[in-house]
Amino acid sequence: MSDLNSILKKPLTTEKNSSLSHVISELLKHNISRLIVTDENLPVGIITEKDIGLFLLNDDTEKNLDDVPVSQIMNKITSVLDSVNIKGCVEIMLEKGIGSLGVTSNKDGLIGIITKTDIAQHYAQNHAGMHKVGDIMTISYLSMNSDNFLSDVVSKMIEEKISRIFLKNEQNDPEGILTFRDLFHVALEQGNLDSVLDNADQSISVVFTRKGFLSDSGFGNTIKAKDVMTKNFKSVDFEEDLVVACRAMVQNRINGMGVKINGKLGGVISKTDILKAIYIDNQSK
Secondary structure (H helix, E strand, C coil), X not given: CCHHHHCCECCCEEECCCEHHHHHHHHHHHCCCEEEEEECCEEEEEEEHHHHHHHHXXXXXXXXXXXXXXXXXXXXXXEEECCCCHHHHHHHHHHHCCCEEEEEECCXXXXXXXXXXXXXXXXXXXXXXXXXXXHHCECCCCEEECCCXXXXXXXXHHHHCCCEEEEECCCCCEEEEEEHHHHHHHHHHHCCCHHHHHCCCCCCCCCCCHHHHHCCCCHHHCCEHHHCCECCCCEEEXXXXXXXXXXXXXXXXXXXXXXXXXXXXXXXXXXXXHHHXXXXXXXXX
């Protein structure tokens, strides 16, 4: 049996005719970043927070979220047989630049999903002492001032096609991070629809588009980034064992964190970097 079976999870799914309002509410309710899209219980695609955010913030039609089916923006799902090992999955995810894989069996079809989070948890449990954070960290990262208007920060995220950005104060100290999940929350708040989280069937009528975040009359030009960012900024020292960063990302359900060098933010470490560490170890054997 492949070691993949020890970490795969049962996937949460949504039908391809589901609306984006339903998908967003499901992502927020379950605090997850992706859903597998099905057609009569067969997997046909995958939808992520990043897919939704980039689509809606580039859309000029001002469609209501209830009127956009998930099939319009979902991506093709990449799957592997359950006989493939974790190292093989890592290579595929790095090669294709994706954050998850469907797992299938010849007998039962789709049986699970494996994500970068699952691999980070596997690393934390099995690779202590292999790397320091500083060995794997990414030195370059994007940041903006937390006092910038939300519209300016969102514009940068769209331009760079990123789903999170670090925010600093005037002293260049990290204060927080802004993600698409934060933007979903603020869109709900602006539409007075927080109750959607308590009722998955309630429609989200707020128009989550460029108009709200980027137009001259939108709320993005009245709200500062620091007012909606995630303030519990997580960081790790570059001398720490990489498993410390893995555990922190898994426990806090985050995809990346800051790396401090002599007390100052000197880079970032992400779950993609964890995959690269596993790939490097495999190549050196």
